[in-house]
Amino acid sequence: MEREAAAVTDLSELTPALMLEKHKTHEEHEKAKLLARRLEQKEQELATISNFYKEKLDVLEKKNFDNYRQTTEQYSQAAANTEARLRTRPTAPVCSELQAKVLQCYRENPQQTLHCSSLANQYMTCVQQAKKSSLTNHG
Known part of the structure; x- marks a missing residue:
């Protein structure tokens, strides 16, 4: 009987320790979930920012190309006009x-x-x- 009483006492002492350990494990699991959610949110924010700047870069590259094309056309036109104005001397x-x-x-x-x-x-x-x-x- 003493043995049974000792076993019950040991179980009653283990139960609060097990409960505490389970509680700590549950808290750590919840913290990990929270951190995973925050990480996912940050990754989404970074992807949004990245897309935003990619679009801005595309717009700037298009403007740059348009300016280059326009400048090239203006240069060619000015060169043709200048050549037309100059008379060649024999x-x-x-x-x-x-x-x-x-x-x-x-x-x-x-x-x-x-x-x-x-x-x-x-x-x-x-x-x-x-x-x-x-x-x-x-x-």
């Missing part, structure tokens, strides 16, 4: 006969280029006269 070689004579003289006298100085001077005079007449006729 260029004809000047003093070509004297130029050929000077080159021929240099080829024939590679060691004595001073022999060609009078031809070179005539060529330079001819070129300068052509410049002057070009400025007075076109400028």
Whole structure:
């Protein structure tokens, strides 16, 4: 009988300890659930923020592309307008006969280029006269 009384006493002592342990386990389980819910909420907030900034980035990239396209079109149009306004001047070689004579003289006298100085001077005079007449006729 003493044994039975001791066993009952042990069970009565264990029951509050077991109850306390179960209570602590239940509290920890509830805290884990709460933390899991908070984590899920934070992840949803982050996903919402991420989507928001992705949309903003898409809008900015589209605006940037539109600005680039518009600027490129404006540049092309301005270049075409400028080309249309500029008139091309026909260029004809000047003093070509004297130029050929000077080159021929240099080829024939590679060691004595001073022999060609009078031809070179005539060529330079001819070129300068052509410049002057070009400025007075076109400028």
